[in-house]
Amino acid sequence: MKLHVKATAALKRRLGAKVDVSPDGRWAASFDSSKISFLPEAVITPQVEKDIGAVLELANVHRVPVTVRGRGTTLTGAAAPVQGGWVIDMRRLKRVRIDADAGMAHVDAGATNAAVQNAAAAKGWFYPPDPSSKEYCTIGGNIACNAGGMHGGKYGVTRDFVIALRGFLPTGEYVEWGTATKKFSAGFNLRDLWIGSEGMLGIVTGAVLKLIPQPATRWTLLTAFKDEVAALKAARVLFRARVQPAICEFLDRESVVCAERATGKSVFPGQAGRAVILLEFAGGVSEIAELKIPVLAWAQAEALASKEARDRDEAEELWAVRRKCSGAMFELGDAKLNEDIVVPMRNYEKFARFLTRLKRTSKLHVPTFGHLADGNLHVNIMYHRGNPSETRAAEKAVQLLMVTVVSLGGAISGEHGIGLAKTPFLRIQHRPAQVKAMQAVKQALDPRGILNPGKMFDVVRIWKYQKLQVKLPWDHK
Amino acid sequence: MKLHVKATAALKRRLGAKVDVSPDGRWAASFDSSKISFLPEAVITPQVEKDIGAVLELANVHRVPVTVRGRGTTLTGAAAPVQGGWVIDMRRLKRVRIDADAGMAHVDAGATNAAVQNAAAAKGWFYPPDPSSKEYCTIGGNIACNAGGMHGGKYGVTRDFVIALRGFLPTGEYVEWGTATKKFSAGFNLRDLWIGSEGMLGIVTGAVLKLIPQPATRWTLLTAFKDEVAALKAARVLFRARVQPAICEFLDRESVVCAERATGKSVFPGQAGRAVILLEFAGGVSEIAELKIPVLAWAQAEALASKEARDRDEAEELWAVRRKCSGAMFELGDAKLNEDIVVPMRNYEKFARFLTRLKRTSKLHVPTFGHLADGNLHVNIMYHRGNPSETRAAEKAVQLLMVTVVSLGGAISGEHGIGLAKTPFLRIQHRPAQVKAMQAVKQALDPRGILNPGKMFDVVRIWKYQKLQVKLPWDHK
Numbered sequence: 028m029k030l031h032v033k034a035t036a037a038l039k040r041r042l043g044a045k046v047d048v049s050p051d052g053r054w055a056a057s058f059d060s061s062k063i064s065f066l067p068e069a070v071i072t073p074q075v076e077k078d079i080g081a082v083l084e085l086a087n088v089h090r091v092p093v094t095v096r097g098r099g100t101t102l103t104g105a106a107a108p109v110q111g112g113w114v115i116d117m118r119r120l121k122r123v124r125i126d127a128d129a130g131m132a133h134v135d136a137g138a139t140n141a142a143v144q145n146a147a148a149a150k151g152w153f154y155p156p157d158p159s160s161k162e163y164c165t166i167g168g169n170i171a172c173n174a175g176g177m178h179g180g181k182y183g184v185t186r187d188f189v190i191a192l193r194g195f196l197p198t199g200e201y202v203e204w205g206t207a208t209k210k211f212s213a214g215f216n217l218r219d220l221w222i223g224s225e226g227m228l229g230i231v232t233g234a235v236l237k238l239i240p241q242p243a244t245r246w247t248l249l250t251a252f253k254d255e256v257a258a259l260k261a262a263r264v265l266f267r268a269r270v271q272p273a274i275c276e277f278l279d280r281e282s283v284v285c286a287e288r289a290t291g292k293s294v295f296p297g298q299a300g301r302a303v304i305l306l307e308f309a310g311g312v313s314e315i316a317e318l319k320i321p322v323l324a325w326a327q328a329e330a331l332a333s334k335e336a337r338d339r340d341e342a343e344e345l346w347a348v349r350r351k352c353s354g355a356m357f358e359l360g361d362a363k364l365n366e367d368i369v370v371p372m373r374n375y376e377k378f379a380r381f382l383t384r385l386k387r388t389s390k391l392h393v394p395t396f397g398h399l400a401d402g403n404l405h406v407n408i409m410y411h412r413g414n415p416s417e418t419r420a421a422e423k424a425v426q427l428l429m430v431t432v433v434s435l436g437g438a439i440s441g442e443h444g445i446g447l448a449k450t451p452f453l454r455i456q457h458r459p460a461q462v463k464a465m466q467a468v469k470q471a472l473d474p475r476g477i478l479n480p481g482k483m484f485d486v487v488r489i490w491k492y493q494k495l496q497v498k499l500p501w502d503h504k
Numbered sequence: 505m506k507l508h509v510k511a512t513a514a515l516k517r518r519l520g521a522k523v524d525v526s527p528d529g530r531w532a533a534s535f536d537s538s539k540i541s542f543l544p545e546a547v548i549t550p551q552v553e554k555d556i557g558a559v560l561e562l563a564n565v566h567r568v569p570v571t572v573r574g575r576g577t578t579l580t581g582a583a584a585p586v587q588g589g590w591v592i593d594m595r596r597l598k599r600v601r602i603d604a605d606a607g608m609a610h611v612d613a614g615a616t617n618a619a620v621q622n623a624a625a626a627k628g629w630f631y632p633p634d635p636s637s638k639e640y641c642t643i644g645g646n647i648a649c650n651a652g653g654m655h656g657g658k659y660g661v662t663r664d665f666v667i668a669l670r671g672f673l674p675t676g677e678y679v680e681w682g683t684a685t686k687k688f689s690a691g692f693n694l695r696d697l698w699i700g701s702e703g704m705l706g707i708v709t710g711a712v713l714k715l716i717p718q719p720a721t722r723w724t725l726l727t728a729f730k731d732e733v734a735a736l737k738a739a740r741v742l743f744r745a746r747v748q749p750a751i752c753e754f755l756d757r758e759s760v761v762c763a764e765r766a767t768g769k770s771v772f773p774g775q776a777g778r779a780v781i782l783l784e785f786a787g788g789v790s791e792i793a794e795l796k797i798p799v800l801a802w803a804q805a806e807a808l809a810s811k812e813a814r815d816r817d818e819a820e821e822l823w824a825v826r827r828k829c830s831g832a833m834f835e836l837g838d839a840k841l842n843e844d845i846v847v848p849m850r851n852y853e854k855f856a857r858f859l860t861r862l863k864r865t866s867k868l869h870v871p872t873f874g875h876l877a878d879g880n881l882h883v884n885i886m887y888h889r890g891n892p893s894e895t896r897a898a899e900k901a902v903q904l905l906m907v908t909v910v911s912l913g914g915a916i917s918g919e920h921g922i923g924l925a926k927t928p929f930l931r932i933q934h935r936p937a938q939v940k941a942m943q944a945v946k947q948a949l950d951p952r953g954i955l956n957p958g959k960m961f962d963v964v965r966i967w968k969y970q971k972l973q974v975k976l977p978w979d980h981k
Contacts, residue, residue: 128744129849151746173689180686186696187664200937208846209657209878210918212650212700213926213933214960215942219663219696223689240746267605269628269717313790369685372606401686441687449690456690460677464949465692471948472941483691 028065028111034089035069038113041081046071056114059099059106060160060501061448062494067094067108072116076135076193076232077201082115083230083477084199092480093197095226097137097165100158100501101172102365103446104489105225109481117167120232125150131190131207132236136167140174143236152238155182158442159353163501167231173223175442177274180400182239184442186222191235194221197473207235220468225444226479228472242309245273247342248322249305250330251298255279255382255395258302259375261329262399266372268321272400273309278302279382281359281394282352289355294348298332304399305349307342352396353405354502359392360409360417364425364490369438370402381431382406389424391417403441422490429455447487505542505588511566512545515590518558523548533591536576536583537637537978538925539971544571544585549593553612553670553709554678559592560707560954561676569957570674572703574614574642577635577978578649579842580923581966582702586958594644597709602627608667608684609713613644617651620713629715632659635919636830640978644708649921650700654751657877659716661919663699668712671698674950684712697945702921703956705949719786722750724819725799726782727807728775732756732859732872735779736852738806739876743849745798749877750786755779756859758836758871759829766832771825775809781876782826784819829873830882831979836869837886837894841902841967846915847879858908859883866901868894880918899967906932924964 039046047053047070058064068091073079086093092112099106108114117137124133127150132143140154140161147154157176158164164174170192175184191205204218205211221229252258258277265272278286280302283294293299308318326333336342356363370378386393389408397404408424410417429439429452439452454462466484469476481487516523524530524547535541545568550556563570569589576583585591594614601610604627609620617631617638624631634653635641641651647669652661668682681695682688698706729735735754742749755763757779760771770776785795803810813819833840847855863870866885874881885901887894906916906929916929931939943961946953958964 126850128740130743130746173693175687175689183664184687184689186693187660196937196941198937200935202935202938202941204938206846206913206915207848208880208913208915208918210652210661210846210875210880211915212652212661212919212921213915213917214922214930214938215705215945216650216663216696216700217938217941217945219693219699220945222696223693228692240748263605266607269607271717311788311791311794313794314788317788317790369683369687371684373603398687403685403687436683436685438683438685438688438690440690441685442689444689445691453691458677458679460673460675461679461681461691461694464673464679464694467948468692468694468697468945471944 031068031089031091031112034085034091038069038082038085041085042071042078045074045078056096056116057108058495059104060102060499061104061107061489062497063104063107063489063492064495065107065109065111067111067114070114070116072119074119076120079115079230079232080195080199080201082113083195083197086113086477087197087199087475090475090477093477094479095167095230097168098163100160100164101168101443101446103443103448105172105444105446105482107447109447115230117165125152127152129207130238132238134166134236135233136165136231138166140164140166140169147238148241151241153241154188154236154238156185156188160501166234170222170231170234171225172444173442175403177276177398179398179403180275181271181273186219188237189218189222189234190237192218192221192231193233194229194231196229197475197478202229209237223444225446225482227469227482228478243311244315245342246308246315246319247306247336247345248326248333249295249303249345250326250333251295251301251303252330253301255302255379256376258304259379262304263372263375264329265325268325270318270321272306274307275398275400276305276349276396277399278349278352278396279394281392282396285355285358285394286348286352288358289351290348295332295334301331305345352394356394356407356409359394360411362410362412364408364421366406366408366425366428367441367443368404368406368428368432369441370404370432371436372402374435378435385424385427389420391420391424393424401441402437445483447482447489450483450486451488453483508545508566508568508589511562511568515546515559515562518562519548519555522551522555533573533593534585535972536581537579537976538581538584538966539974540581540584540966540969541972542584542586542588544588544591547591547593549596551596553597556592556707556709557672557676557678559590560672560674563590563954564674564676564952567952567954570954571956572644572707574645575640577637577641578645578920578923580920580925582649582921582923582959584924586924592707594642602629604629606684607715609715611643611713612710613642613708615643617641617643617646624715625718628718630718631665631713631715633662633665637978643711647699647708647711648702650919652880652919654753654875656875656880657752658748658750663696665714666695666699666711667714669695669698669708670710671706671708673706674952674955679706686714700921702923702959704946704959705955720788721792722819723785723792723796724783724813724822725803725810726772726780726822727803727810728772728778728780729807730778732779732856733853735781736856739781740849740852741806742802745802747795747798749783751784752876753782753826753873754876755826755829755873756871758869759873762832762835762871763825763829765835766828767825772809772811778808782822829871833871833884833886836871837888839887839889841885841898843883843902843905844918844920845881845883845905845909846918847881847909848913849879851912855912862901862904866897868897868901870901878918879914922960924959924966927960927963928965930960
């Protein structure tokens with residue numbers, strides 16, 4: 028790893044106490060939730076946005092790699108400073124202001140997703156994107172990977188809620204993409220090019236986000252199915268009837284069993300070990316009342332059993348189980364390849380059959396859950412790191428998964444992004460001409476290659492790296 | 505204008521009868537709704553998408569300008585082949601297929617907006633973007649300028665409904681941006697970079713569009729106000745109450761008077777010559793019933809008078825007036841600078857006062873109407889081409905309008921795009937670093953500069969050009 032001693036000295040002269048070169052500070056910024064560590068030379072914690080411009084001016088002149096860090100909740104290694112250099116820690120830039128008339132949130136990139144949701148809710152507005160790490164993850168990070176969550180199918184993902192961005196080019200020049208208006212058609216759309224670009228084309232310091240009216244009421248329903256094929260087929264039937272649940276979460280039998288072992292409780296009493304779909308509907312009071320009729324008829328026809336939450340406490344109880352399943356999986360292995368693939372609805376049953384075969388032929392546990400309203404499934408390939416044959420099987424399984432997903436018309440990542448973790452699969456998704464075009468854009472906007480270098484295009488097999496044994500605040504218990 | 509005789513001969517050898525070099529064919533493709541004519545050397549009408557790849561391969565080698573044409577409804581000159589070369593006419597590529605389970609439309613770029621709306625509606629789905637030229641304009645054109653329409657505020661614009669794109673790079677290489685899934689976070693987002701790029705970065709041949717469930721019912725309400733400030737203030741009060749009309753159309757007093765003169769009828773009987781807001785609410789039957797209570801209370805408190813449509817026929821009668829106002833304006837002048845600016849809601853009243861001043865100081869008629877749910881207002885600066893002082897006043901007024909809009913935090917174009925018409929104002933909206941970044945992207949993706957050259961960045965004052973005296977099918981009567 029190349030060191031930039033002169034540049035770092037100049038940085039300290041310019042920004043003083045905002046620059047941390049202590050071993051502890053550098054270590055804390057050396058990894059994200061992928062837990063693969065690469066030490067940076069310095070960590071900058073800007074107090075005002077223009078500090079970032081100053082950092083970039085120096086970095087661009089001296090060709091120092093710059094990696095931006097929200098809170099480091101990403102699982103892909105996107106926030107790990109793989110080529111060292113400088114890390115910009117956004118935690119102090121976290122203002123949130125709600126424009127209650129226009130239904131917009133004006134936020135700094137370091138504000139957490141939950142801070143935005145809560146501020147919006149306090150004024151009767153709703154910000155739907157909700158990654159499971161929402162209490163910790165930042166809006167800047169959400170924008171960097173185009174984060175989704177459970178509400179994606181009905182409401183959309185981060186991209187669908189970003190009205191305008193501001194930030195810096197790698198030269199340190201300040202830019203604004205879009206205005207705080209719902210229509211904007213003036214010039215090339217670099218706003219959306221930045222969204223999902225994982226800090227490689229520019230640095231986002233703030234955003235204007237679209238809000239929608241807070242739904243008046245919610246209704247939760249749990250349904251159980253014989254197996255995965257039955258559940259995924261039933262979901263298709265529901266969507267075909269033009270019913271749009273706000274949330275439609277699927278848990279396969281392995282995920283259910285994990286959650287049941289971890290909690291000592293049945294996910295669906297009387298239906299232990301069954302595949303389940305947990306639904307939430309949101310809307311006006313009479314709208315939801317009208318909706319219950321076709322939805323309950325659907326459940327009766329398609330499910331083995333169903334169970335309504337009669338109030339928010341009962342609903343919360345149902346959701347608590349869903350939240351357990353991810354952490355509970357570490358009973359099945361000490362290592363997880365956590366893939367957030369997407370499958371188009373027309374191929375749901377085909378994909379369920381593929382998963383059954385994958386579990387059988389790999390001899391691995393592959394508990395799978397996810398968001399059926401948009402086909403974004405979290406496929407968790409579990410193995411034991413110390414077991415070479417399991418490790419090989421996992422590596423083979425993930426490759427087969429990605430090839431299958433793309434051949435079914437789907438995506439290798441729905442909401443996590445590429446970072447380091449998905450780099451071996453980028454060219455399964457994209458034709459050579461597409462990758463070449465992306466690289467041309469990178470070269471055009473960051474000609475010196477200082478922004479988050481080593482990500483997206485260089486192939487890195489992160490499962491071959493040593494992982495830190497650390498517990499992060501958002502790690503599942 | 506440079507001629508490409510050898511290249512055009514090679515093109516004819518390769519594509520035969522699909523290439524038209526007749527004077528009539530070239531003339532018909534020489535202009536769009538801006539009516540400024542630049543003769544191309546050849547017009548290609550592809551039968552299959554790969555014809556476009558073949559055209560581009562040749563064009564890129566021989567550096568021939570290529571301009572794509574939907575139906576030429578754009579008002580900006582974006583489809584006029586200003587540097588000659590070849591025009592690709594997309595009219596034969598117009599398949600539409602609805603995936604009724606997934607709620608998606610698979611469309612060719614040459615399909616009209618109305619064809620998509622109708623096909624979706626036939627299966628219980630709704631495609632909200634609705635430019636006023638929807639019977640003629642194509643989806644490809646809608647994507648090129650990120651077209652909007654009346655539904656933008658509640659539902660979003662074209663960009664918000666594009667799930668995936670396919671098409672060609674200027675090299676003739678085929679690419680696909682995104683998959684037919686609602687989540688996709690794998691690689692840089694060139695899909696959205698293409699949207700709104702006016703055919704300058706790649707050629708769109710097809711798209712997957714998101715659909716939403718068709719609302720069960722609609723309710724139309726017409727309201728009248730003392731003046732523009734009162735109307736725009738009232739709109740803000742409505743939105744502050746978290747009420748989201750599907751459509752919220754404003755007509756200032758000059759627009760109302762135009763429509764009344766043209767039709768010989770009152771827009772709002774008993775309220776002749778008043779500023780009006782025409783509202784449509786869409787949703788479930790009980791949802792709309794619930795909504796009427798706060799909306800009627802709002803109308804009582806804020807408006808001089810209001811009038812409900814009791815059925816679809818009455819609603820249609822109210823909408824007929826709105827459709828008249830644009831064409832009726834040519835009573836006020838034989839030339840129109842038609843600007844589709846956007847103003848943020850917080851500055852609605854300030855903007856209304858500015859417009860009053862502009863009319864007074866310019867001594868011109870500036871009838872204004874538009875979409876209050878997203879602040880996208882059509883400001884029509886009317887003048888007589890033969891009158892030099894009016895012409896100068898119009899030129900001065902449009903400059904002042906653009907500077908004011910940007911200083912109020914708005915946009916110089918909400919749904920038309922830049923083309924040629926808005927090029928004098930691009931740098932009012934965008935900082936030099938922003939324009940430089942856009943130009944770098946253009947250079948990266950189209951290094952030989954063959955795609956729709958001469959647009960966006962070169963300053964062209966189209967009001968100085970001679971206009972064709974032709975009547976287009978979508979011209980107002």
